[in-house]
Amino acid sequence: VPALRVDGNGAAPGVAARPSVGVDDLGVPAARAPYAGPTGAAFVPYGVGYVELAGEVRVETRLTTTEGLRIGMDMELVLVPSRTDDDGNEVVTFAFRPVGGASLGL
């Protein structure tokens, strides 16, 4: 996979700390459908960004980390676990991590 750049049309890496939740003062709502990942106490914040496939298209994607991201940094394609389906099978998704991130635990 060629090196890809985190970039975007006005977009940049962001951290979706709580998907599909309210921003209200009536308690702390949990992540909810259509999100199918772990919710409640098991919820883990995740990185999101637009990655430019050099000169071709920009793809909205999970990022493997929420730390150390910079707009314009080189990224590479990986597969990561997304959720567990009704039969107990692990479902994976595409994601991007900083180039060289594997050695840094990203």
Next chain:
Amino acid sequence: VDVAIVGVGLHPFGRFGDRTGIEMGAIAIRRALADAGVEWRDIQFAFAGSYEIDNPDAVVALLGLTGIPFTNVYNGCATAASVLALAADTIRLGEHDLGLAVGMDKHLPGAFSSDPRLYACPSWYGELGHFVTTKFFGMKINRYMHDHGISATTLARVAAKNYRNGALNPNAFRRKPLSEEEILGSRMLNYPLTQYMFCSPDEGAAAVVLCRADQAHRYTDKPIYLRASVVRTRRLGAFEVHSPWLPIEETAGPTVDASRAAFEKAGIGPEEVDVIQLQDTDAGAEIIHLAENGFCADGDQEALVAERELEIGGRLPVNTDGGLIANGEPIGASGLRQVHEVVLQLRGDAGDRQVPGAPKVGYTQLYGAPGVAGVSILSL
């Protein structure tokens, strides 16, 4: 045919227990009718906006069954702007002389959500956690801050201003001022936006009575003229909510398109506007929208905010009633709440939050998923 606004009415925004959406709508309508000095039976047509209420025209059960054409509208976060534009166009076409635009909503707490397939997005997009509007606003302002030198402090200052303005507004949802430190220190929801930088879905209603401009003096000695009411949707290349992919070539968003068209129709330039209401879904959106609507260049907001120019007494007063951050967002009503505030400001009736210097031109803007914007320009 030109259009004038001769009456405005508001049901406060917030949480109202068992009170239904149409009950709130009826209260807003009665207040607008009283403001215009007309009776319900005088109204010749109506448009109503709502997301949660299937048939907001059912409000006639509380007002009287007069048989008028009454059309329901839903158009995302630009619903209320669409209601206003359709009502105004009905008068511009010469179809009717006196009509009503009303918006009402009653949302549950929590961010808006839906089935991604209804937005032409695949199911996996939602399962992965991408179908989240707040995340879009976080990414958009994060990139904007990087490109144009906007600081997190500026985000907090904008939110603090809107809570401060809300404290002056008896109809606002959030009336407690919050310090910049409290705003920056609240829970990080979607980087770089914290909890108190976001607005909340809530409940409320707003109504406007419109008529042919040449008949306005029958109803009021201070008509407010609707100089433009424009709705636009996204073009390919605009960065919008719920975009699994984007082309490399970038295009201006629908707010820019709606704003330019509205200024051209009105024959008014941004430098002539005295009071501004912008879609502040979050503090970052207000900052970006200030430039997208032509009120400053990208990056100028850092200094404008530091110099307090967006305050009620500043050069560009923005969201004088507290905006969405202090009022929340009942989608159907939100844009008519903006119009209500501009009408009060132009009449000189805005009380504690009156913009000084007798403002003559006002501006409102809505923006939301899946890439729709509405702009209106009003003047004395």
